[in-house]
Amino acid sequence: MSKRVKIVLFGILIILVQVAAAQQRFPKPEFETGYVQPSPTTPEPRGLAVEYMDVLVLLAVLSLATWFALRSRSRRGILWLSVFTLIYFGFYRKGCICSIGAIQNVALSLSDAAYNISITALAFFLLPLLYALFFGRTFCAGACPLGAIQDLLIIHPISLPPWLRKSAGIIPVVYLGLAILFAATGTEFIICRYDPFVGIFRLDAPYHMVVLGVAFLLLGMFVSRPYCRFFCPYGVLLNWMSRFSKWHLSITPSDCIKCKLCTSSCPFDAIDHPTEESAPPPGRTYYRRFILYSLLIPVWVLVGGFIASKSYTYLSRAHQDVYLSELLIHHPELVNDPDNLDIQAFLSSGKTLDTLVEDARVVQQKFRTGGWFMGGFIGLVIGITLLNQVVFRKRKDYQPNRGDCFSCGRCMDYCPVKN
Amino acid sequence: MKKNKRFNRRDFIQSSIRASLVVSVGGIGGLALKNSTGRDWVWQIDPFECNQCGRCATECVRNPSAVKCVHAYDICGYCDLCGGYFIPGAVKLDTGAENQLCPTAALIRKFIEEPYFEYEIDEDLCIGCAKCVKGCTSFGNGSLHLQIRHDLCRNCNECSIARVCPSKAIKRVPSDTPYMIKGSFTKTTDT
Amino acid sequence: MKKSVIYIFLSLIVIIILIIVIGDFRSTRPDRMSGNPYKLNLDRIKSVDPNLVTYQETKNYRINARQAGGIAVAGEKIYLAADTFLQVFDYAGRQILKITLPEPAGCLEVSKQGDIIVGHRNAVALYSAAGEMKWRSEPLDERAVITALALKDGTIFAADAGNRAVHLYTAEGKYVDSFEGKTSIEGNHGFIVPSPYFDLGVNPDGELWVVNPGKLALENYTDEGNLRSYLENISPEIDGFSGCCNPAHIAIMADGSFLTSEKGVVRIKIYEPSGELSTVVALPDKFMEDGEAPDVAVDEEGIVYALDYDRNMIRIFEPK
Numbered sequence: 044m045s046k047r048v049k050i051v052l053f054g055i056l057i058i059l060v061q062v063a064a065a066q067q068r069f070p071k072p073e074f075e076t077g078y079v080q081p082s083p084t085t086p087e088p089r090g091l092a093v094e095y096m097d098v099l100v101l102l103a104v105l106s107l108a109t110w111f112a113l114r115s116r117s118r119r120g121i122l123w124l125s126v127f128t129l130i131y132f133g134f135y136r137k138g139c140i141c142s143i144g145a146i147q148n149v150a151l152s153l154s155d156a157a158y159n160i161s162i163t164a165l166a167f168f169l170l171p172l173l174y175a176l177f178f179g180r181t182f183c184a185g186a187c188p189l190g191a192i193q194d195l196l197i198i199h200p201i202s203l204p205p206w207l208r209k210s211a212g213i214i215p216v217v218y219l220g221l222a223i224l225f226a227a228t229g230t231e232f233i234i235c236r237y238d239p240f241v242g243i244f245r246l247d248a249p250y251h252m253v254v255l256g257v258a259f260l261l262l263g264m265f266v267s268r269p270y271c272r273f274f275c276p277y278g279v280l281l282n283w284m285s286r287f288s289k290w291h292l293s294i295t296p297s298d299c300i301k302c303k304l305c306t307s308s309c310p311f312d313a314i315d316h317p318t319e320e321s322a323p324p325p326g327r328t329y330y331r332r333f334i335l336y337s338l339l340i341p342v343w344v345l346v347g348g349f350i351a352s353k354s355y356t357y358l359s360r361a362h363q364d365v366y367l368s369e370l371l372i373h374h375p376e377l378v379n380d381p382d383n384l385d386i387q388a389f390l391s392s393g394k395t396l397d398t399l400v401e402d403a404r405v406v407q408q409k410f411r412t413g414g415w416f417m418g419g420f421i422g423l424v425i426g427i428t429l430l431n432q433v434v435f436r437k438r439k440d441y442q443p444n445r446g447d448c449f450s451c452g453r454c455m456d457y458c459p460v461k462n
Numbered sequence: 463m464k465k466n467k468r469f470n471r472r473d474f475i476q477s478s479i480r481a482s483l484v485v486s487v488g489g490i491g492g493l494a495l496k497n498s499t500g501r502d503w504v505w506q507i508d509p510f511e512c513n514q515c516g517r518c519a520t521e522c523v524r525n526p527s528a529v530k531c532v533h534a535y536d537i538c539g540y541c542d543l544c545g546g547y548f549i550p551g552a553v554k555l556d557t558g559a560e561n562q563l564c565p566t567a568a569l570i571r572k573f574i575e576e577p578y579f580e581y582e583i584d585e586d587l588c589i590g591c592a593k594c595v596k597g598c599t600s601f602g603n604g605s606l607h608l609q610i611r612h613d614l615c616r617n618c619n620e621c622s623i624a625r626v627c628p629s630k631a632i633k634r635v636p637s638d639t640p641y642m643i644k645g646s647f648t649k650t651t652d653t
Numbered sequence: 654m655k656k657s658v659i660y661i662f663l664s665l666i667v668i669i670i671l672i673i674v675i676g677d678f679r680s681t682r683p684d685r686m687s688g689n690p691y692k693l694n695l696d697r698i699k700s701v702d703p704n705l706v707t708y709q710e711t712k713n714y715r716i717n718a719r720q721a722g723g724i725a726v727a728g729e730k731i732y733l734a735a736d737t738f739l740q741v742f743d744y745a746g747r748q749i750l751k752i753t754l755p756e757p758a759g760c761l762e763v764s765k766q767g768d769i770i771v772g773h774r775n776a777v778a779l780y781s782a783a784g785e786m787k788w789r790s791e792p793l794d795e796r797a798v799i800t801a802l803a804l805k806d807g808t809i810f811a812a813d814a815g816n817r818a819v820h821l822y823t824a825e826g827k828y829v830d831s832f833e834g835k836t837s838i839e840g841n842h843g844f845i846v847p848s849p850y851f852d853l854g855v856n857p858d859g860e861l862w863v864v865n866p867g868k869l870a871l872e873n874y875t876d877e878g879n880l881r882s883y884l885e886n887i888s889p890e891i892d893g894f895s896g897c898c899n900p901a902h903i904a905i906m907a908d909g910s911f912l913t914s915e916k917g918v919v920r921i922k923i924y925e926p927s928g929e930l931s932t933v934v935a936l937p938d939k940f941m942e943d944g945e946a947p948d949v950a951v952d953e954e955g956i957v958y959a960l961d962y963d964r965n966m967i968r969i970f971e972p973k
Contacts, residue, residue, distance in 0.1 A: 069603070069849050070796040070815040072540055076575040080535045081582070085641045086613035088504045137616055144619045152494045158634070160494045161502045164619075169491045176483055201659060232620035237674055245616065248523055255673045262666045265659055284487075287480040363626075367683050374684070382688025384515045388628030391513065391942055393963075516689035539847020541867060541897045543887070545917065550698050551889030565691065577842050577867065591691035600693070600943050601896030601917035603848045626681050 097132075097140060098166045101186060104128055105170060108185030109178045111452065112292045118452040121184050125191035133188035138244040142167045142182065143189065143277040144235045146219070147226035154227035171277075175284035179291040182281060183271060183449040189240050190271050194451060198264040200310035208312060209428060211273045216424045219276035220351075220417035221358075228409045230362040239270055267310035271449065279424075282446040292443060292450045295460045299440035306441060308457035313447035317438045325435050332433050340426035347422025352414035359403075359410040368403040371396060502637040505621040509607035509644050511631035514592035514599065518608055521623045522590070528614035529590035529623065531568070531583050531606055536645040538605035540578035545601025546594035547571055547581055563597050565589070585611065607644050698889045698918045699937055705891060708934040708957060708970040714746040716965050720757065723772075723801075724960040724967065726950040727763035731958060731967060734758035734771060739780065741769075742967075752784040760948075762802040762809075770809060772799040777811055777822055788826040801852040801902075805859055808876065812863065814851035817844040819863060819878070832878025834865065841880075850901040850916065850946070856909045856926070866898035871911060871928070884928035891922070892930040901946035907953050914959065916946035921959060921970070934970050935959070 071080070104124060111120035132141065145168035152160035171182035183190045203211075222234045235241075239259040242252030262269045271278055285291070294305045294314070306314050351358075359365045367385055370377065377383050378390065389399065443454065507518075507529065518529035542555055547569050552561035557571055568587035572580045583606075590608060598606035610621075610632075624632035635642070679685060718735035725732040730749065731742040737757050741750040760772040767782035775797035778789040793799075798815035808829075809822040821829040835843035844851070845867020853863040860881075861874045870885040886893040894900060900913035909926040912934070919941075921934035934957050940947070947959040947968070957970040 069537065069798060071536065071538070072578055072817075072845075072847075074575060074578065078574045078578075078580075082536075083532045083534060083643050085643065086611055088502075088612035088615070088617065088637050088640050091502055091637065094502055139616060139618055148619065149490060149494050152497050153490070156497065159497045159499045159501070159503075162495075162498060162500055163502065165491060165494050165498065168494075169487060172487050173484070176480055176487070199659075201656070231625055235619040236622070236625070236677075239670075245523065247525055249525070251673050251677055252523070255670060258666050258669050258673070262663060262670070265663055284483060287476055287483060289477075289480060361678075363683065370684055377684065383683065384517070384686065384689060385628040385683035388513050388515065392629065393941075514693075516691040517686075519691060539867070539897055541845075541847050543869070543895070543897060545896050550693075550695055550895060563693070577845055593691045593693050596693040596943075600695075603897070626686065628683075 094140075094161070094163045097136065098163055098170075100131060101167060101170060104186040105174050105182060108181040108450070109174060112181050112184055112450040113178055113290055116296065116452070116455045118456040121450075121452045124185035125194055128186055128188050129191040129195070131188075132186075133192060133240070133244045134246075136188075138188060138238060138241040139235075140164060140167055141189070141238070142171050142187065143275060144232065144238065146277060146280075147222055147232045147234055150223045150226040151229065155229060172280060172284050175281045175288060177289045179285045179288045179445060179448065179450045180278075180281045181292075181450045183278070184451050187271075188244065189238070189275070190268060190449065192240050192243065193260070193263045193268045193270060194449075196260050196263055197267040197310050200267040201265050202312055203266065205312075208272075209432070212428070213421070213425060214273050215276050215279045216421055218274060219279045220421050222276050224358070224410070224413045224417045225361060228359075228362065228406060228413060230359075230406075234276060268449070272311060272447075285448070286446045288445060291445055292448065292452065292455070294441060294443060294454045295458045297460055300460055301441065302459060303441070304457045304459060305454035308453045309443075310453070311447060311449060311451075313444045313449070314454060315438055315442050315444050317440055317442075318436070329433070329435060333430070336426070336430040336433055340423065340430065343422035343426035343429075344419045345422070346418075347425070348415040348417075348419035351418025351421070352411055355407055355410040355414050358414065359407045362403075362406045362410075364399065365403040365406050368396070368399045371399070499636075503634040504610075504612060504617055504637045504640045505615065505624060505632055506610050506635040506640060506642050507608050508631045508633060508642055509604075509609070511629050512592070512595070512608055513629040513631070514596040514608075515628050516591050516593075517626055517628070518623050519589045519591040521626055523616060523618060523622050524614060526588075527590040527623075528611055528616070529608050530585045530588045530611050530614075531590065531592070531594055532609040532643060533581060533583055534605045534607065534644040534646070535580075536605075537603050538581065539603050540574065540580060541602060542577050542579055544571070544579065544581060544598070546598030546606045548597075550597075564594055565591060569594055581606070605644065609641055609643065612640050695918060698895065701891045701933065701936055703936075705930075705933045706936060707932045707973055709973050710935070710939065711969055711971045712746075713961075713966045713968040714742070716740075716967060718965060721948075721960055721962050721965060722758045723760035723948045724950045724958055725761050725763050726952045726958050727765075728767060729952075730763075731950075732761055732763055732769060733960070733967065734761045739769065739771060739784070746967075750784050752780065754778075759799060760801050762804055764804055770802050770804070772802050772811060774798060777802065777809060777826065779826060790822060790826045791828060793820070798849050800849055801854075803853045803855045803861065805855045805861065805876070810853055810855070810861060812851045812853045814846045814849045817846045817851075819844075819853060819861075819874075821876075830878070832874070834863065834872065834874065834878065834880065836880050846898070848898045850898040852901070852903045854903055854905040854911075856905045857907060858909065862903070862905065862911070864900055864903055866901070869894040869896075869899055871900075871903070884924070886928065891933065899946075902948045904949045904951045906951050906955060912949050912951050912957060914946045914949045917943075919944050919946055921947070921949060921957065939968075 108124055111117045145164045148160050148164040149168050151158050174181055225231055225233050239255045242248035243256040259270055377386050519527050522528055548561050549563050566587045566589055568584045570582045574580050592608055595606050595608055598604055621632055720736055722734035729744055733740045737754045739752045739754055742748055756773050758771045758773055762770045769780040771778045775793040776790050779787045781787055796815040797813050799811050800814045801812040803810040807824045811820045813820055818831045818833045820831045833843040844865055847867055850866055855861055863872050863874055865872050869887050870883050872883040873881045875881055889895045896917035899915045901916045902914040904912040906912055911924040914921050918937050920936050923931045925931045941963040944963040947961050950958045959968045961968050
């Protein structure tokens with residue numbers, strides 16, 4: 044395009060904008076009685092400064108939780124901190140902003156150049172991960188309002204069989220994969236939509252959100268912290284970080300006397316037992332198995348990626364455009380339904396069905412590619428989980444499982460060994 | 463304090479994985495930050511795209527909705543027969559309940575001078591159903607329109623109305639320009 | 654025993670959670686959402702006996718414009734103002750003439766001699782049939798928004814919606830006078846124009862008819878601006894006008910009947926010179942919902958030309 048054409052086009056655009064503006068600024072009547080026209084009020088949203096305050100509060104709470112878990116070894120401190128978190132991030136901030144949901148903001152900002160993530164959301168995403176890398180999941184212990192509300196309502200924890208724990212442990216991975224896929228394709232933010240406790244924090248939320256929250260709390264009376272352990276997608280990330288954390292909460296301040304008291308104190312089955320001294324050293328079958336399971340990991344990745352990518356038609360239906368285009372293709376008679384607001388809105392938008400189908404195809408393509416990543420990722424986690432089942436690790440003492448431990452500090456409290 | 467060799471190796475693997483995790487977390491943060499403008503986002507309705515479907519009244523997580531009708535006085539015609547105030551074919555042009563369009567009587571009609579009337583919204587009563595907006599846009603100048611009120615909005619990460627808005631009129635807008643009041647911002651000419 | 658009770662309880666809760674999540678997810682799908690409970694019911698206005706419609710759409714031409722202005726028909730030609738262009742077409746839709754205007758035009762009118770008078774926002778200009786500008790009037794004030802033109806012998810009437818006034822010009826483009834439709838009658842406020850819809854026309858008897866959109870009335874004025882008579886029927890029924898600023902556009906037919914175009918519930922109708930509804934040209938189903946009222950023009954044979962702003966089309970309606 045030559046420069047002159049550009050200038051002409053720009054000129055036309057300016058004229059058009061002026062036309063539109065002129066239409067809007069049509070002169071109003073001239074009043075004779077001295078009537079003063081009011082102007083519409085515009086209550087301001089929460090200021091940016093207050094948003095940054097939240098980041099500071101998070102930083103403070105995280106640091107305090109870490110200090111209580113690793114240095115002062117105070118379960119009571121963590122308890123009161125979680126009460127504060129529940130009140131501040133839960134009931135005062137109404138559960139929004141939260142680190143769990145921030146995953147989606149990060150995913151969307153990486154996939155959609157038009158969306159710029161806010162510094163607050165990014166800080167809420169990064170800070171707990173960095174803390175977990177160095178100190179374990181202290182975020183879960185004291186800084187997460189969702190964790191706090193469940194932790195305070197553990198009444199009669201039951202121990203779940205390992206097979207159930209391990210297999211249900213895949214749910215958060217799938218959830219994380221779906222959440223990132225949906226956020227990155229601009230479909231929706233499912234983590235926020237099915238945040239179970241936001242209905243309780245807000246007190247005036249729709250009925251089904253409150254029921255969902257109460258259901259989770261009832262479940263949590265027996266299965267402690269059910270959301271954290273079997274749903275929380277952010278927990279997956281924290282789990283990995285924590286496995287490689289530099290420091291971590293320890294059950295005893297000095298030497299373990301193997302009294303087993305701590306195992307009954309932990310409501311999350313997150314304490315690993317010591318391996319038996321008399322156990323024979325790993326033999327040939329062990330190494331053969333280890334190699335087999337390691338080699339199976341790429342197979343899992345491929346299978347997962349293949350399945351997820353192939354199911355793109357099904358997954359992409361979560362996107363309103365894809366759903367609408369399929370609806371219009373399979374049920375053209377709905378065009379005459381005046382109560383179908385989406386179809387009516389589409390018809391009056393002046394867009395043709397072809398453009399909608401094309402838009403839907405682009406989204407589906409994203410789902411197809413994204414499906415490989417998501418499925419591969421889930422496959423990888425399944426493979427590693429299985430490998431972990433056969434890996435033999437020598438443990439002398441009762442130790443918290445670094446991945447699963449929420450650093451809540453109950454075990455420290457129960458440990459009879461004091462300095 | 464002599465550590466055995468095996469322990470050292472494990473330690474080394476641990477810290478190198480940790481270092482790579484720090485790098486990747488930092489990388490994700492950096493990539494996201496590169497795009498960031500340092501501004502926050504809030505949700506707002508583009509009144510020129512809104513098609514008054516009524517979902518703002520039913521789909522907001524708040525009850526009554528954080529969406530309210532706003533009156534852009536600048537473009538109001540101050541009509542006696544207001545399409546946003548009266549039901550189509552109102553018997554009399556007075557404030558009788560049977561003549562009013564608004565289901566909650568949130569629109570207040572005030573006489574100014576012959577032949578002009580002012581219309582004001584009682585936000586405590588307004589439920590954001592857009593019935594008056596529809597009437598005003600169809601028959602009048604479109605000075606009544608919906609806006610998300612930020613003193614009421616929870617600023618959910620994803621607006622539950624936006625998720626189902628059939629005309630995709632609810633968008634993220636920078637928090638320093640949180641309103642799209644008709645008449646005070648210029649409609650972007652569509653392509 | 655007790656443990657099994659707990660397990661049953663927990664399974665029930667898990668089932669409840671699943672039902673809520675899946676149920677909620679499915680409930681927001683476009684084909685499962687309910688209609689608008691706050692729908693503005695316009696059925697009473699929209700439901701019209703189809704036998705009243707005696708016209709049908711026979712042709713339409715797509716126009717290439719971003720903002721169409723106005724339409725006029727004279728001497729078997731269609732005149733169109735759109736963006737900054739003035740275009741003339743024959744009845745087959747072929748372009749005969751296209752000239753570029755210095756600024757966008759909102760309305761136009763054609764004289765018996767074939768001269769084209771164009772209404773800009775605050776000025777009137779005259780072009781010859783060949784597209785040559787003869788004169789351009791002095792600009793009006795800032796508030797001016799000229800929305801319609803009419804001709805009578807040596808006088809040009811320009812409806813100014815911004816100033817709520819009708820301006821008179823000589824055939825040479827000299828400003829003569831204005832009137833605001835005010836009379837000494839108590840309670841008569843003159844022209845009430847809440848939005849840029851303000852049309853006028855001169856009938857075959859030389860009477861000036863001006864729409865008073867705020868009153869939903871057609872008013873007959875002397876050339877000096879004295880109200881002579883008016884036609885008014887405020888009603889949501891088919892024979893009346895409702896809403897604000899209707900009729901948005903008018904054209905006067907060869908027999909003095911009024912061709913009217915409404916906004917809100919978009920429709921085109923024809924009224925007898927006495928003010929009774931004579932026939933319906935097009936009902937809302939022919940137009941976009943909440944669309945703009947089309948500008949209308951009519952030729953000697955009663956064929957209606959409507960400028961559809963939403964679809965960017967000239968649509969031609971002929972008697973059945």
